[in-house]
Amino acid sequence: MERKRKNSLLYLLLLLFLVTGCRTTKNVGAGNIKGNITIDELVKMQAFTPTPMNLSSKLKIKARVGEKELSASGTLGIEENKGIRIGVTALGLFEVARMELTPSSALLINKVEDEYASLGSGTLGMLQQAGLSYEVLQAIFMNVPFLADGSDVTEALSRMDISRLGNDITLVPPKRGATQYTFYVDALTGELQQTSGIYNQSVKVDCHYSDFTEIEGRSFPQKIRLEVQGAGTPLTLDLTLSNIREGKFRFKSTDTKSMKQIDILQIINVIK
Numbered sequence: 001m002e003r004k005r006k007n008s009l010l011y012l013l014l015l016l017f018l019v020t021g022c023r024t025t026k027n028v029g030a031g032n033i034k035g036n037i038t039i040d041e042l043v044k045m046q047a048f049t050p051t052p053m054n055l056s057s058k059l060k061i062k063a064r065v066g067e068k069e070l071s072a073s074g075t076l077g078i079e080e081n082k083g084i085r086i087g088v089t090a091l092g093l094f095e096v097a098r099m100e101l102t103p104s105s106a107l108l109i110n111k112v113e114d115e116y117a118s119l120g121s122g123t124l125g126m127l128q129q130a131g132l133s134y135e136v137l138q139a140i141f142m143n144v145p146f147l148a149d150g151s152d153v154t155e156a157l158s159r160m161d162i163s164r165l166g167n168d169i170t171l172v173p174p175k176r177g178a179t180q181y182t183f184y185v186d187a188l189t190g191e192l193q194q195t196s197g198i199y200n201q202s203v204k205v206d207c208h209y210s211d212f213t214e215i216e217g218r219s220f221p222q223k224i225r226l227e228v229q230g231a232g233t234p235l236t237l238d239l240t241l242s243n244i245r246e247g248k249f250r251f252k253s254t255d256t257k258s259m260k261q262i263d264i265l266q267i268i269n270v271i272k
Contacts, residue, residue: 036164037169039154039157040154042157042162042169042185043153043154044190046218047144047185047190047191047192048145048153052080053078053142053246054078054080054247054248054249055142055244055245055249056075056076056077056244056249057077057242057243057244058073058241058242058243059074059076059086059239059242060073060074060240060242061073061074062237062240063235063236063238064234064235064237065233066233066234073088073089074087076141076241077251078141078249079251082102083251083253084100084137085098085101085251095111096111097109097111098111098254100253100254101137101138103134103135107253107256109254113260114258115262116260117261117263118261140195140207140226143191143220145171145183145195146181147173157171160172164187166187167187167188169184169186169187170183178200179197179198180198181196182196182197183195191209191212193210202230203228203229204227204229204230205227205228205229206225206226206227207226208227209223213244216246221241223239223240223241224238225238
């Protein structure tokens with residue numbers, strides 16, 4: 001039973017990433033500045049001047065799928081622009097499952113059964129359909145807005161609709177396809193507090209950040225909540241980070257040569 005719970009949790013993580021992932025946009029549009037805020041002021045805020053990070057932390061995971069709840073402990077490691085690793089541990093002692101995300105692929109690894117599923121170059125069509133973007137997932141974990149690929153920050157901000165009400169700054173990038181994102185920044189701290197996305201005018205994804213702590217001179221959230229509505233059963237994923245360290249994690253892909261490969265659709269069908 002414990003094994004099934006751990007596997008189900010990892011499958012849920014994959015589903016959430018598929019729902020929240022969306023490629024960033026290079027559409028050109030005129031920024032609409034409202035309220036007492038300018039692009040020059042925004043560029044100087046923490047959300048748009050992120051420090052390159054290489055993070056590792058302990059992780060508490062709580063997930064709710066409809067009325068069902070799952071929980072587990074694990075680890076999170078991020079080497080910027082190279083890879084993200086989420087490990088799920090049993091009894092806090094040994095790793096039973098792992099998810100690895102890189103700019104070119106995603107691996108879901110069941111260490112107990114010695115099997116894995118891959119979302120890589122061989123399934124490019126699925127990647128495009130799911131909108132899975134490493135840049136977006138990395139930005140979500142590192143508490144920064146995801147801007148247009150390769151764009152200068154000032155240029156990217158000039159394409160957004162920007163408004164300020166009190167200490168709340170709202171930024172809306174140009175819509176890409178069926179997805180529209182909105183970023184919410186605290187004007188006092190310059191921290192990104194929330195990212196919201198709407199897909200096809202029906203599926204809503206919210207990512208909330210809280211309980212900030214200082215890491216290498218930069219505020220970083222110790223709590224991340226992902227909520228998905230409109231995609232069938234409501235989904236909520238709470239991640240609590242502790243013992244966060246910067247500069248020590250080095251990403252290395254798991255060697256899957258001796259493992260059994262299973263089709264990603266098998267995993268998706270399990271959690272439907």
